[in-house]
Amino acid sequence: MINKTRTLRCFTGCISATLLLVLVGCKSNIELGSTASTCSLVGGTWDLIADTDYSQCGGSGKKEKMIFTVTQQGCQLSNDYGVTGTIDGTDVQWKVPPWFINGGEVTYLEATAKIQDKKIEGGYYWTWSDGNTECSGTTKVNGTILAKEDAISAQSEVKEKNPMLSPKEGNIAHTFSLKTPSAKAVYLAGEMSDWKENVFKMQQGENDNWSLTLYLPQGAWQYKFVVDGQWKYDQSNPKTTDDGFDGLNSVIVLGKEIAELSVNQNIPHGSVINSDFDSKALGENSPFTVYLPPAYSADSQKSYPLLLLLHGYGSDQEQWVRDGKIQNFMDNLIHAGLIEPFIIVMPYGDKSQYVNNTETHIMDELIPYVREQYRIKSGKTFTAISGGSMGGFGALYLAHRHQDVFGLSVPLSGYFDLSYYPEFNPKKFTMEPELYIYCGTDDHISFARNEDLVKLLKKEGVDFTYKTASGGHTWRYWNGITTDFLTVISDFFNKQA
Template sequence: MHNQTKSLTGRIGVSAILLLAMTGCKSTIEADSPASACLQVAGTWDLIADTDDSQCGGSGKQEKMVFTVTQDHCQLENSDGTTGTINGADINWIADPWYINGGEVTYSKAIARIEGKQVTGSYDWNWSDGSNECSGTTKVNGTILANGETVSVQTKVKEKNPMLLPSEGSIAHTFSLQASDAKAVYLAGEMSDWQADVFKMKKQEQGDWSLTLYLQPGAWQYKFVVDGKWRYDHSNPKTTDDGYEGLNSLIVLGKEVAELTVNPNIAHGAVINSDFDSKVLGANSPYAVYLPAGYSADSQKIYPLLVLLHGYGNDQQQWIRDGKIQNFMDNLADKGVIEPFIIVMPSGEKSQYVGKREIHIMEELIPYVKAQYRIKPGKASTAISGLSMGGFGAFYLAHRHQDIFGLSVPLSGYFNMSNYPDFNPEKFTMTPALYLYCGSDDHTSFVSNQGLVKLLKKGGIDFTYKTAPGGHTWRYWNSISSEFLTVISDFFNQ
């Protein structure tokens, strides 16, 4: 059952949510108006959805949802294309069932309450593929924004999918798929922040499905969602691991970011792939090390150390394969933007970097690497960073080992504190410097980052938080790599 339904919360490439965006629902609303009158609910709805999908093999998920509701007398339509009718104090939404992971999602009960401009609700849903079935609940709460707020947010909503129209610097690319028997096909990937239902493809007479997007230059990872089942593009030979024992397809349009590419005219560091026979894990654990250019030439020079953690379900090669961290380091060092340092990239699998994996990294791997390479001692020369699950790990390990790390730089960390049961926000101290990054369009981690920021402020913790447009994607992480590596280098050299 778990294998049948795991993508309800763990969509390809990221940990994602079963999105229930107010579709197929009936809302009960209290108001002072007569029962026959139509309530005015048009505007921008800004909600947080909290899904319990434990019966479907998931571990729960929070997600920010923003959509517009237009109103013509008693008729409604939201920006997802769902229509509805106001009848007295009730809103009845009309929506077809939708598909995910080879099964159909239907609603058994969906009730919302609006008091003033506040929205709360609980949506019960069922998933079935004919052989297996499960159910869950999504709770939502949020606000219908006031007119002054609506303008800016509506603009953001309208611009959320600019890839559908030509824009300055964009490159047209047509995605196509042969699936003549399919009922619905979507394009999902970094262009949709891995949401399954953003870009609906059109069926052609020959049975092909196609969609043209106007994308900015660089690499884009993507998949097709065919009647709810995720699949990579078999006609495209370029692929990369998706973190869920599968593949994402990859296209590169135009030129990539200069720092991300190999420059044949400069000195290059070395990437060493090795493994460690861990007594703690009772197994062999692989890891990778980046040594700066010139490491072998100067046998006396010692270097700071960065521990760099990968995301959920991926491996120690993720930062080399998708992040091109070795190219960033070479190019930035050659330009004098950073001072070189050593990077060790452990294997974390799906561990959240807790339990035995924490002990292995802290008590086995780091001491071993320090003995093997010329590394400066002390916390002022030791930092930790990582993305997604690795962002949580960067925070968790730095907080647990404040005598080891002087700096923690979580990138789009998914801060589910149930993975840290000993965490006590009432007695929270953090001596390592803390520098948080998260994309504002990140449907996986933005909400948990906002929650952590509130907790840090309440505790009087000194930290830096930087957010900019971007999702839970390598498009975002590659865009901030030069900056966060500079932050780390500056810390080492202060």
């Protein structure tokens, strides 16, 4: 994406979750019949729907139901997120403190609400800026102050939606804890919540300790803490990984990981090579990573098919090695005879969406360069492209624009923002490369866009495969489908041989 559109997990997920929490949390109520000099009791449990428009920040629209508690003292309101408000008749003016996310600051130009008959209606206008780029948006909120019996039912319903809060056969209990002084609200966010920050509220104990126990399926889980709206990794946990936004995610591993994801010391291993060259298209040095299969060096005559594998927004060319463990999957699957060996090239795309100069760099510079450096079979029947999130968009975009180069496109949870592809016209859409689309049904960032794209493709009679399964916009989901999509790619190459 371009710099102002920080939409994937860290902007869409945070603006449509963190922002919704703050915005939704900043709502107040006044009874019908109140006057400008009288404040009515509006504290208690609020049930709201927040509708956020972040199209200028690279997203579209997001609706989310929120249930939270508002405290009232006289004409003053407050909530757990540090938001305060003042009632004047049926109107509320909110004071929302700025908060930081993705290297930038969210500030509020205006935050107001009107309360009547225990009905809530409000609007919030905000901007995000990192000093170089800026975007803005609105959030509209409608809801109700619940009666006590309804509040108990609503809160129970919310709890039922989070089965990880209760023991389940096969799941593993893990207590997340954080010591943070003066915090007003702490949440656990991560792959367990599809990076929504308002799902798992931690409980405050003695000595500024906050904790929460979840019952999780085994495997690796990435997470962070959200302390009064600010995202922080767990400094007490030494296991971390890059979050794609100049920060870190914390990682825990419960029980065993996926077998194919782990290193097997008893089998041959391929080579992971980090390289770079000067790019005229980019006007700077550009890094890339290559995976060579185990047998590459043993036979100096044999050539191999090529997979171009693209990373997500704000990450780098090593993401699929670091988080995807693609080298381990390849080694294990090749040794087991489940796939045939092929070469993988992973370019650096930063936040480009793989358009403009980055497209020129990959297509006109990188691919010809690696074909000169490595023994790669020629022709589109031996060339595929895949990638996750922003890389999923890139896999569709580049394959469609260069149908003479790629014979197969495999987008994974693609964030299909077609504003980056104005030439795209579904009425004239043809897709000669085979197309195989994956997306998790719990993916609050990309699933709706995948569904919209699929409708367009079906309407135009495009031949493609669409495979969905439970999972979010997370490495747990992508690791879980890696064996499958690598097999799809290997089968494509094999049928051409």
